[in-house]
Amino acid sequence: MDSNSTAPTNRRHLVFWLASATSFFLYTHRYAWNLIRPELQKEYGLSNTALEGLGTAFYATYTLGSIPSGVVIDMFGPHIFLFVIILIWSITLPLHGVTGNLLGLGSVRLLFGAAQTGTYPALGQVTRTWFPRSGRTQIQGWVASFFGRGGAAFSSILMGTILMGFCGFSWRMALVLMSIPGIVFAGLFLYYFRNTPEDDPHTNEAERNLIRGDEKVSTSSRNVISAKVALKNISLRIMVVQQFMNAGADVVYTLILGSFFKSLGVEKMTDLGWMVSLPLVGGAVGGVVGGILNDWLIPRLGSRWGRSLVGFVAKSLAAAALFVAISQPTPERVAVGLFFVKFFTDWTQPTVWGTATDIGGRFSATVFSIVNTAGNAGGFIMPLIFGPLLDIYSTSTMVDGVAVTHTNFTPMFIIVGVFYIGAGICWLMVDCTKSVDVPDESIPAEA
Known part of the structure; x- marks a missing residue:
């Protein structure tokens, strides 16, 4: 379409698919660990403590890189940044x-975490x-939850059920x-994406006005906020606590679910793939529902309670x-039950995105990275707790002369439930209408 036409161009639709595919590949590759973990345990005899230490290695660089990534994105935009990572x-x-x-293995996990750390601040x-x-x-619900969690769900089906099973x-x-489709997609992203509608020659003024509406979005500012x-924003501090508990609980689905279902007696890879995936499908659907609920409630209750409730x-x-x-x-019924757990908990994924952009304003990538860092800290610390906890509740028995380990995962899930309750209480105290985007609180990037 001619970019000078009076009708809005539709370049934002292409951007939507590029952002969604980025989220999809992020989770497809990250959640492969659910099947890598039991293979490493079987092949090398690694303990739960050692395996969760490797999980922590991912979150170490994922955590440390988040805020610097957000600052870089706010300064230079997400285009080249996302291509590289x-x-x-x-x-x-x-x-x-x-x-x-x-x-x-620890070195690989450190590099993998460093590469993925800035993705969601950039997509925000x-x-x-x-x-x-x-x-x-x-x-944001479609990008972060449907395609992100959808990628996570597809990961175990692709790797376990299709590639390893069939x-x-x-x-x-x-x-x-x-890995090959991700490498190809990186090139496509570099070619088609631009930082803003103003930078894209295929976007006309009508589409820019449609996107902006009455909202003033700075596209040339190179200011940053520390x-x-x-x-200093109280709601942001509460979001930090909320996200620590939210992501700390979520490592169960990222790192441990494959081993959990194996402990329930699931041995066939074709079955393990769909059982690990089913809760993540629930998260994909739940994230979309959460985004719809946010946008439906905000005009009726205002941003404050539209998000918090x-x-x-x-x-x-x-x-x-x-x-x-x-x-x-039965394992099948447990998988169905966890589908609903993830369906409900992932209502908050687009809610976190929307709250971070509301609080952050021009500095949304930096604010999102602060919230993300808190979540990454939860992802870093909780495997160090879950791993030894699972070893404490593991017993070995001899079956036909072979040592077989049985692990009780219930204590771990009790901690996850407590974290959900704590995160819910935090949401009641968050006021997303209090923004950090105050001119005198920014500093020039050159300073």
């Missing part, structure tokens, strides 16, 4: 199969810049095959559903 993490994925040495900036505020949270590939070859100044109700329902799920008598 998509390429690096896609190339790193197959390296998980190169060695069984803990030092080597993309959704703020490219989509109208009135429907932005729904867009096709018979080794887990190492499966990782190689999973984390110290941003954290979604967060509180979501975590409360997730906690109740969790205790029902883990009490089910």
Whole structure:
């Protein structure tokens, strides 16, 4: 379409698909760990403590890199940044199969975490810049939850059910095959994406006006805000606590679910794939529902309660559903129960995005990265707790002369439920209308 036409161009639709695909690949590659973990345990005899230490290694660089990434994105935009990190993490994925040495595996996990750390701060900036505020949270729900959690769900089906199950590939070859589309997509993202509608020659003024509406979005500012100044905001500090508990609980789905279902007696890879995936499908659907609920409630209750009530109700329902799920008598019914747990808890994923962009304003990538860092800290610390806890509740018995380990995962899930309740209480205290975007609190990037 002619960019000078009076009708709005539709470049934002292409940006939506690029952002969604980025989120999809992020989670498809990250959640491959659910099947890498039991393979490493079987092949090298690694303990739960050692395996969760490797999980922590990912979150170490994922945590430390988040705020610096947000500052870089606010200064220079997400275009080149996202291209580089998509390429690096896609190339790193197959390296998980190169060695069984803990030092080597730890190095791979550190690099993988560093490559993925800035993705969602960057996509938060993309959704703020490219989509109208009135429907932005729904867009964020689709990008972060449906395609992100959808990628997570597809990961186990692709790697376990299809590549390792039906096709018979080794887990190492499966990782190689999973990495290739990510490398190709990085090139497509570099070619098609631009930082803002103003930078894109295929976007006309009508589309820019449609995106902006009455909202004033600075596209040329190179100001930054320090984390110290941003954290003077009380609601942001509460969001930090909320996100620590939210992401700390979520590591169960990222790192441990494959081993959990194996402990329930699931041995066939074709079955393990869909059971690990089903809760993540619930998260994908729940995230979209959460985005719709946000955008439906905000015009009726205002931003303050439109967001906070979604967060509180979501975590409360997730906690109740969790205790029902883990009490089910068969692995299949447990998987269905965890579908509903993730459906409810992931209502808050687009709510977090929307709250971060509301509080952050021009500095949304930096604010999002602060919130993300808190979540990453939860992801860093909780595996160090869950790993030894699982070893404490593990017993070994001899079956036909072979030592078989049985692990009780219930104490771990009790902690997850408590975290859901705590996160829900935090949401009642968050006021997203109090923004950090105050001119005298920014400093020039050159300073």
